[in-house]
Amino acid sequence: MAVSARLLSTLGLKGAVVSLTAQFEAATGIRIDADFAPTLVLLPRLRAGEAADVVILTREGLDELVREGLVVAESQADLARSFVGIAVKAGAPHPDIATPSALRATLLVARSVAYSRLGASGVFFAQLLEHLEIASEINAKATIISSGFTAERLVSGEADLAVQQISELKQVPGVEIIGPVPRELQRPAVFSAARMASAQCPTDADRLLRFLASPEVASVLRDTGLEP
CATH class of the missing domain: 3.40.190.10 (Periplasmic binding protein-like II)
Known part of the structure:
Protein backbone atom coordinates (compact mmCIF):
# COMPACT_ATOMS: atom_id res chain seq x y z
CA MET A 1 0.00 0.00 0.00
CA ALA A 2 1.79 3.13 -1.22
CA VAL A 3 1.68 6.43 0.61
CA SER A 4 -1.17 8.42 -0.92
CA ALA A 5 -1.82 11.31 1.44
CA ARG A 6 0.18 13.25 4.01
CA LEU A 7 -1.51 14.56 7.13
CA LEU A 8 -0.09 17.11 9.56
CA SER A 9 -2.11 17.23 12.77
CA THR A 10 -2.03 19.14 16.00
CA LEU A 11 -0.94 17.00 18.94
CA GLY A 12 -4.33 17.27 20.64
CA LEU A 13 -5.90 14.88 18.13
CA LYS A 14 -3.08 12.35 17.97
CA GLY A 15 -4.93 9.58 19.82
CA ALA A 16 -8.05 9.94 17.69
CA VAL A 17 -6.20 10.39 14.40
CA VAL A 18 -4.00 7.32 14.87
CA SER A 19 -7.10 5.18 15.41
CA LEU A 20 -9.18 6.82 12.68
CA THR A 21 -6.51 6.74 9.99
CA ALA A 22 -6.02 3.02 10.66
CA GLN A 23 -9.74 2.54 10.05
CA PHE A 24 -9.58 4.70 6.93
CA GLU A 25 -6.61 2.79 5.53
CA ALA A 26 -8.31 -0.56 6.12
CA ALA A 27 -11.53 0.60 4.44
CA THR A 28 -10.03 2.42 1.45
CA GLY A 29 -6.53 1.07 0.82
CA ILE A 30 -5.26 4.66 0.97
CA ARG A 31 -2.28 4.96 3.28
CA ILE A 32 -1.95 8.07 5.44
CA ASP A 33 1.46 9.42 6.37
CA ALA A 34 0.75 11.39 9.57
CA ASP A 35 2.95 13.66 11.66
CA PHE A 36 1.97 15.43 14.88
CA ALA A 37 3.07 18.66 16.57
CA PRO A 38 1.44 21.65 18.28
CA THR A 39 -0.35 24.06 15.97
CA LEU A 40 2.18 26.80 16.71
CA VAL A 41 4.94 24.45 15.52
CA LEU A 42 3.07 23.31 12.41
CA LEU A 43 2.18 26.81 11.18
CA PRO A 44 5.76 27.93 10.38
CA ARG A 45 6.50 24.53 8.82
CA LEU A 46 3.52 24.90 6.49
CA ARG A 47 4.37 28.50 5.66
CA ALA A 48 7.90 27.36 4.79
CA GLY A 49 6.44 25.00 2.20
CA GLU A 50 6.36 21.64 3.95
CA ALA A 51 4.24 19.26 1.88
CA ALA A 52 0.87 18.15 3.23
CA ASP A 53 -2.47 17.15 1.80
CA VAL A 54 -4.61 17.57 4.93
CA VAL A 55 -4.00 19.64 8.04
CA ILE A 56 -5.71 19.53 11.42
CA LEU A 57 -5.09 22.64 13.52
CA THR A 58 -6.77 24.78 16.11
CA ARG A 59 -9.59 26.83 14.59
CA GLU A 60 -7.51 29.99 15.03
CA GLY A 61 -4.50 28.45 13.30
CA LEU A 62 -6.55 27.21 10.37
CA ASP A 63 -8.19 30.62 10.00
CA GLU A 64 -4.72 32.12 9.56
CA LEU A 65 -3.91 29.71 6.74
CA VAL A 66 -7.27 30.43 5.08
CA ARG A 67 -6.49 34.16 5.08
CA GLU A 68 -3.06 33.41 3.61
CA GLY A 69 -4.54 31.22 0.87
CA LEU A 70 -2.61 28.13 1.95
CA VAL A 71 -5.68 25.95 2.48
CA VAL A 72 -8.87 25.48 0.45
CA ALA A 73 -11.49 27.42 2.38
CA GLU A 74 -14.38 25.34 1.02
CA SER A 75 -12.83 22.14 2.40
CA GLN A 76 -12.84 23.24 6.05
CA ALA A 77 -14.52 21.10 8.70
CA ASP A 78 -14.66 21.56 12.48
CA LEU A 79 -13.96 18.14 13.99
CA ALA A 80 -13.98 18.38 17.79
CA ARG A 81 -13.84 20.53 20.88
CA SER A 82 -11.27 19.90 23.58
CA PHE A 83 -11.05 20.96 27.20
CA GLN A 186 -12.24 27.33 30.15
CA ARG A 187 -12.04 28.42 26.56
CA PRO A 188 -12.52 25.13 24.71
CA ALA A 189 -10.17 24.60 21.79
CA VAL A 190 -11.83 23.75 18.49
CA PHE A 191 -9.80 21.52 16.18
CA SER A 192 -10.51 21.87 12.48
CA ALA A 193 -9.30 20.22 9.28
CA ALA A 194 -8.87 21.31 5.68
CA ARG A 195 -7.13 20.42 2.44
CA MET A 196 -3.95 22.28 1.59
CA ALA A 197 -4.11 24.35 -1.59
CA SER A 198 -0.88 22.64 -2.68
CA ALA A 199 -2.16 19.10 -1.97
CA GLN A 200 -0.56 16.48 -4.18
CA CYS A 201 -3.42 14.03 -3.59
CA PRO A 202 -6.54 16.22 -3.49
CA THR A 203 -9.00 13.42 -4.17
CA ASP A 204 -7.64 11.26 -1.37
CA ALA A 205 -7.45 14.33 0.87
CA ASP A 206 -11.12 15.14 0.32
CA ARG A 207 -12.08 11.53 0.99
CA LEU A 208 -10.16 11.58 4.27
CA LEU A 209 -11.76 14.88 5.26
CA ARG A 210 -15.26 13.52 4.64
CA PHE A 211 -14.45 10.54 6.86
CA LEU A 212 -12.97 12.63 9.68
CA ALA A 213 -16.04 14.91 9.69
CA SER A 214 -18.57 12.06 9.53
CA PRO A 215 -20.85 11.03 12.43
CA GLU A 216 -19.32 7.54 12.47
CA VAL A 217 -16.09 8.83 14.09
CA ALA A 218 -17.86 10.39 17.10
CA SER A 219 -17.28 7.44 19.43
CA VAL A 220 -13.54 7.45 18.77
CA LEU A 221 -13.36 11.18 19.45
CA ARG A 222 -15.18 10.73 22.76
CA ASP A 223 -13.01 7.77 23.77
CA THR A 224 -9.88 9.87 23.29
CA GLY A 225 -11.15 12.76 25.44
CA LEU A 226 -12.69 14.99 22.77
CA GLU A 227 -16.20 16.30 22.12
CA PRO A 228 -17.38 15.77 18.51
Whole structure:
Protein backbone atom coordinates (compact mmCIF):
# COMPACT_ATOMS: atom_id res chain seq x y z
CA MET A 1 0.00 0.00 0.00
CA ALA A 2 1.79 3.13 -1.22
CA VAL A 3 1.68 6.43 0.61
CA SER A 4 -1.17 8.42 -0.92
CA ALA A 5 -1.82 11.31 1.44
CA ARG A 6 0.18 13.25 4.01
CA LEU A 7 -1.51 14.56 7.13
CA LEU A 8 -0.09 17.11 9.56
CA SER A 9 -2.11 17.23 12.77
CA THR A 10 -2.03 19.14 16.00
CA LEU A 11 -0.94 17.00 18.94
CA GLY A 12 -4.33 17.27 20.64
CA LEU A 13 -5.90 14.88 18.13
CA LYS A 14 -3.08 12.35 17.97
CA GLY A 15 -4.93 9.58 19.82
CA ALA A 16 -8.05 9.94 17.69
CA VAL A 17 -6.20 10.39 14.40
CA VAL A 18 -4.00 7.32 14.87
CA SER A 19 -7.10 5.18 15.41
CA LEU A 20 -9.18 6.82 12.68
CA THR A 21 -6.51 6.74 9.99
CA ALA A 22 -6.02 3.02 10.66
CA GLN A 23 -9.74 2.54 10.05
CA PHE A 24 -9.58 4.70 6.93
CA GLU A 25 -6.61 2.79 5.53
CA ALA A 26 -8.31 -0.56 6.12
CA ALA A 27 -11.53 0.60 4.44
CA THR A 28 -10.03 2.42 1.45
CA GLY A 29 -6.53 1.07 0.82
CA ILE A 30 -5.26 4.66 0.97
CA ARG A 31 -2.28 4.96 3.28
CA ILE A 32 -1.95 8.07 5.44
CA ASP A 33 1.46 9.42 6.37
CA ALA A 34 0.75 11.39 9.57
CA ASP A 35 2.95 13.66 11.66
CA PHE A 36 1.97 15.43 14.88
CA ALA A 37 3.07 18.66 16.57
CA PRO A 38 1.44 21.65 18.28
CA THR A 39 -0.35 24.06 15.97
CA LEU A 40 2.18 26.80 16.71
CA VAL A 41 4.94 24.45 15.52
CA LEU A 42 3.07 23.31 12.41
CA LEU A 43 2.18 26.81 11.18
CA PRO A 44 5.76 27.93 10.38
CA ARG A 45 6.50 24.53 8.82
CA LEU A 46 3.52 24.90 6.49
CA ARG A 47 4.37 28.50 5.66
CA ALA A 48 7.90 27.36 4.79
CA GLY A 49 6.44 25.00 2.20
CA GLU A 50 6.36 21.64 3.95
CA ALA A 51 4.24 19.26 1.88
CA ALA A 52 0.87 18.15 3.23
CA ASP A 53 -2.47 17.15 1.80
CA VAL A 54 -4.61 17.57 4.93
CA VAL A 55 -4.00 19.64 8.04
CA ILE A 56 -5.71 19.53 11.42
CA LEU A 57 -5.09 22.64 13.52
CA THR A 58 -6.77 24.78 16.11
CA ARG A 59 -9.59 26.83 14.59
CA GLU A 60 -7.51 29.99 15.03
CA GLY A 61 -4.50 28.45 13.30
CA LEU A 62 -6.55 27.21 10.37
CA ASP A 63 -8.19 30.62 10.00
CA GLU A 64 -4.72 32.12 9.56
CA LEU A 65 -3.91 29.71 6.74
CA VAL A 66 -7.27 30.43 5.08
CA ARG A 67 -6.49 34.16 5.08
CA GLU A 68 -3.06 33.41 3.61
CA GLY A 69 -4.54 31.22 0.87
CA LEU A 70 -2.61 28.13 1.95
CA VAL A 71 -5.68 25.95 2.48
CA VAL A 72 -8.87 25.48 0.45
CA ALA A 73 -11.49 27.42 2.38
CA GLU A 74 -14.38 25.34 1.02
CA SER A 75 -12.83 22.14 2.40
CA GLN A 76 -12.84 23.24 6.05
CA ALA A 77 -14.52 21.10 8.70
CA ASP A 78 -14.66 21.56 12.48
CA LEU A 79 -13.96 18.14 13.99
CA ALA A 80 -13.98 18.38 17.79
CA ARG A 81 -13.84 20.53 20.88
CA SER A 82 -11.27 19.90 23.58
CA PHE A 83 -11.05 20.96 27.20
CA VAL A 84 -7.93 21.46 29.29
CA GLY A 85 -7.51 19.09 32.20
CA ILE A 86 -5.11 18.29 35.01
CA ALA A 87 -3.47 14.95 35.74
CA VAL A 88 -1.36 13.35 38.46
CA LYS A 89 0.84 10.29 38.51
CA ALA A 90 -1.15 7.07 38.89
CA GLY A 91 -1.78 6.35 42.57
CA ALA A 92 -1.16 9.91 43.73
CA PRO A 93 -3.88 11.79 45.65
CA HIS A 94 -6.36 13.75 43.57
CA PRO A 95 -6.34 17.34 44.81
CA ASP A 96 -9.40 19.57 44.57
CA ILE A 97 -9.70 21.54 41.31
CA ALA A 98 -13.50 21.79 41.22
CA THR A 99 -13.70 25.56 41.67
CA PRO A 100 -11.45 28.46 40.69
CA SER A 101 -10.42 29.01 44.32
CA ALA A 102 -9.71 25.30 44.85
CA LEU A 103 -7.68 25.15 41.63
CA ARG A 104 -5.69 28.19 42.68
CA ALA A 105 -4.87 26.65 46.06
CA THR A 106 -3.92 23.31 44.48
CA LEU A 107 -1.56 24.96 42.00
CA LEU A 108 0.13 26.98 44.72
CA VAL A 109 0.95 23.96 46.90
CA ALA A 110 2.19 21.77 44.03
CA ARG A 111 5.93 21.17 43.93
CA SER A 112 5.94 21.75 40.17
CA VAL A 113 3.33 22.07 37.43
CA ALA A 114 4.11 20.83 33.92
CA TYR A 115 2.64 22.69 30.98
CA SER A 116 3.44 23.32 27.33
CA ARG A 117 4.97 26.52 26.05
CA LEU A 118 3.58 26.33 22.51
CA GLY A 119 0.44 24.19 22.58
CA ALA A 120 -3.07 25.63 22.77
CA SER A 121 -3.34 24.38 26.35
CA GLY A 122 -0.10 26.09 27.32
CA VAL A 123 -1.18 29.43 25.91
CA PHE A 124 -4.49 29.06 27.76
CA PHE A 125 -2.79 28.05 31.03
CA ALA A 126 -0.33 30.95 30.94
CA GLN A 127 -3.28 33.32 30.61
CA LEU A 128 -5.15 31.47 33.35
CA LEU A 129 -2.26 31.95 35.75
CA GLU A 130 -2.39 35.67 35.08
CA HIS A 131 -6.16 35.64 35.67
CA LEU A 132 -5.69 33.81 38.99
CA GLU A 133 -2.87 36.22 39.88
CA ILE A 134 -0.36 33.45 40.59
CA ALA A 135 1.77 33.53 37.44
CA SER A 136 5.04 34.46 39.14
CA GLU A 137 4.63 31.87 41.91
CA ILE A 138 3.76 28.98 39.55
CA ASN A 139 6.28 29.84 36.84
CA ALA A 140 9.06 30.00 39.41
CA LYS A 141 8.66 26.26 39.95
CA ALA A 142 6.98 25.15 36.70
CA THR A 143 8.24 22.46 34.33
CA ILE A 144 7.60 24.07 30.93
CA ILE A 145 8.12 21.95 27.82
CA SER A 146 8.41 23.18 24.23
CA SER A 147 6.27 20.38 22.79
CA GLY A 148 5.09 16.85 23.51
CA PHE A 149 3.03 15.44 26.36
CA THR A 150 3.22 17.23 29.70
CA ALA A 151 2.04 14.14 31.60
CA GLU A 152 5.34 12.42 30.82
CA ARG A 153 6.84 14.75 33.43
CA LEU A 154 4.59 13.11 36.03
CA VAL A 155 5.95 9.66 35.22
CA SER A 156 9.54 10.94 35.37
CA GLY A 157 8.87 12.60 38.73
CA GLU A 158 9.66 16.12 37.53
CA ALA A 159 6.20 17.49 38.30
CA ASP A 160 3.25 16.84 40.60
CA LEU A 161 0.58 18.17 38.23
CA ALA A 162 0.36 18.17 34.43
CA VAL A 163 -1.83 20.57 32.49
CA GLN A 164 -2.84 19.88 28.88
CA GLN A 165 -5.78 19.05 26.66
CA ILE A 166 -7.54 16.02 28.17
CA SER A 167 -7.05 14.23 24.84
CA GLU A 168 -3.28 14.67 25.25
CA LEU A 169 -3.18 13.66 28.91
CA LYS A 170 -4.91 10.41 27.95
CA GLN A 171 -2.02 9.51 25.65
CA VAL A 172 0.38 8.91 28.54
CA PRO A 173 0.23 5.62 30.49
CA GLY A 174 0.83 5.70 34.22
CA VAL A 175 -1.14 8.88 34.95
CA GLU A 176 -4.65 9.67 36.17
CA ILE A 177 -6.74 12.62 35.03
CA ILE A 178 -8.25 14.49 37.98
CA GLY A 179 -10.68 16.30 35.74
CA PRO A 180 -11.08 19.41 33.62
CA VAL A 181 -10.21 22.91 34.70
CA PRO A 182 -13.47 24.46 35.98
CA ARG A 183 -15.75 25.17 33.02
CA GLU A 184 -16.20 28.83 33.96
CA LEU A 185 -12.46 29.31 33.38
CA GLN A 186 -12.24 27.33 30.15
CA ARG A 187 -12.04 28.42 26.56
CA PRO A 188 -12.52 25.13 24.71
CA ALA A 189 -10.17 24.60 21.79
CA VAL A 190 -11.83 23.75 18.49
CA PHE A 191 -9.80 21.52 16.18
CA SER A 192 -10.51 21.87 12.48
CA ALA A 193 -9.30 20.22 9.28
CA ALA A 194 -8.87 21.31 5.68
CA ARG A 195 -7.13 20.42 2.44
CA MET A 196 -3.95 22.28 1.59
CA ALA A 197 -4.11 24.35 -1.59
CA SER A 198 -0.88 22.64 -2.68
CA ALA A 199 -2.16 19.10 -1.97
CA GLN A 200 -0.56 16.48 -4.18
CA CYS A 201 -3.42 14.03 -3.59
CA PRO A 202 -6.54 16.22 -3.49
CA THR A 203 -9.00 13.42 -4.17
CA ASP A 204 -7.64 11.26 -1.37
CA ALA A 205 -7.45 14.33 0.87
CA ASP A 206 -11.12 15.14 0.32
CA ARG A 207 -12.08 11.53 0.99
CA LEU A 208 -10.16 11.58 4.27
CA LEU A 209 -11.76 14.88 5.26
CA ARG A 210 -15.26 13.52 4.64
CA PHE A 211 -14.45 10.54 6.86
CA LEU A 212 -12.97 12.63 9.68
CA ALA A 213 -16.04 14.91 9.69
CA SER A 214 -18.57 12.06 9.53
CA PRO A 215 -20.85 11.03 12.43
CA GLU A 216 -19.32 7.54 12.47
CA VAL A 217 -16.09 8.83 14.09
CA ALA A 218 -17.86 10.39 17.10
CA SER A 219 -17.28 7.44 19.43
CA VAL A 220 -13.54 7.45 18.77
CA LEU A 221 -13.36 11.18 19.45
CA ARG A 222 -15.18 10.73 22.76
CA ASP A 223 -13.01 7.77 23.77
CA THR A 224 -9.88 9.87 23.29
CA GLY A 225 -11.15 12.76 25.44
CA LEU A 226 -12.69 14.99 22.77
CA GLU A 227 -16.20 16.30 22.12
CA PRO A 228 -17.38 15.77 18.51
